[in-house]
Amino acid sequence: MSVWASWGLPADEVHVWYVPLDAIPHPAARAAYIGILDSVERARHQSFVFERNKHEYLVAHGLVRTTLSHYTGAAPGDWEFETSAQGRPEVRAPALDPPLRFSLSHTEGLVAAAFTLARSVGVDVECVQRRETPARVAEHSFSPAEVHSLRTLPPSEQRRRFFEIWTLKEAYIKARGMGLSLPLDKFSFDLDGSRIRISIDPLLEDDPEDWQFFLNKPTPVHQLALAVRRGDTGESKVRLASALL
Numbered sequence: 001m002s003v004w005a006s007w008g009l010p011a012d013e014v015h016v017w018y019v020p021l022d023a024i025p026h027p028a029a030r031a032a033y034i035g036i037l038d039s040v041e042r043a044r045h046q047s048f049v050f051e052r053n054k055h056e057y058l059v060a061h062g063l064v065r066t067t068l069s070h071y072t073g074a075a076p077g078d079w080e081f082e083t084s085a086q087g088r089p090e091v092r093a094p095a096l097d098p099p100l101r102f103s104l105s106h107t108e109g110l111v112a113a114a115f116t117l118a119r120s121v122g123v124d125v126e127c128v129q130r131r132e133t134p135a136r137v138a139e140h141s142f143s144p145a146e147v148h149s150l151r152t153l154p155p156s157e158q159r160r161r162f163f164e165i166w167t168l169k170e171a172y173i174k175a176r177g178m179g180l181s182l183p184l185d186k187f188s189f190d191l192d193g194s195r196i197r198i199s200i201d202p203l204l205e206d207d208p209e210d211w212q213f214f215l216n217k218p219t220p221v222h223q224l225a226l227a228v229r230r231g232d233t234g235e236s237k238v239r240l241a242s243a244l245l
């Protein structure tokens with residue numbers, strides 16, 4: 001099976017689709033998506049205690065399945081996934097050549113999913129109204145250089161920068177597929193220049209020049225970050241859109 005031309009995904013593009021959760025009523029999401037989940041997804045959906053977590057999970061997994069189907073023509077309920085030892089989901093079937101890869105993120109009020117052909121990709125979204133205290137989380141999870149750069153900013157800018165770095169770090173570990181087995185303080189983002197740069201401790205065996213990063217605020221209260229590994233054709237074009245358009 002190959003990727004359709006009509007909803008084409010060129011090899012040098014990354015598509016990021018997002019859904020503000022308050023734009024989909026709960027009954028509409030249930031009607032659209034519950035029937036296309038597999039038994040594992042249905043069990044996880046059922047396991048959430050709070051209705052808003054159920055809704056978030058349902059829309060997230062519905063978005064992945066229906067978008068994969070738009071690109072390929074396969075039925076949304078036919079997708080089978082496998083999960084790596086560190087938790088990264090990938091398409092197992094139907095077999096695709098080249099492989100269609102995705103990354104998923106959900107947070108209070110927003111879901112986003114990124115799609116590429118063959119390249120490693122990671123997306124992260126966070127609600128910037130979360131209660132975490134930036135200084136405390138940064139000291140626990142950021143590199144010394146990131147903590148220092150945060151402290152040098154005026155207090156009015158620190159919260160914005162904190163969420164930019166947080167989502168970039170999450171996007172990178174998701175693109176590498178390694179989850180929290182990748183130590184968060186062993187790589188560092190520098191946002192002071194004209195482009196987003198990463199430095200990586202040699203322990204992590206990765207080349208900073210292989211990576212491209214992107215930041216966006218899809219809603220006034222959500223920060224999104226994307227990490228994508230450069231391919232043979234170099235930079236990817238990033239296209240971001242609401243899946244409800």
Ligand SMILES: CC(C)(COP(=O)(O)OP(=O)(O)OC[C@H]1O[C@@H](n2cnc3c(N)ncnc32)[C@H](O)[C@@H]1OP(=O)(O)O)[C@@H](O)C(=O)NCCC(=O)NCCS
Nearest residue numbers: 086087088104105106124141166169170174177178179180
């Ligand atoms: C699981 C983790 C990959 C992302 O968690 P998260 O940011 O809380 O949650 P998100 O909604 O953004 O991402 C969850 C999705 O990532 C995907 N995912 C899970 N493990 C993954 C991995 N190893 N690699 C890539 N993607 C992964 C799954 O699709 C998952 O969705 P699902 O559970 O509905 O199937 C991991 O990085 C984590 O636990 N992060 C929290 C660490 C933290 O405290 N960071 C502080 C600031 S840097």
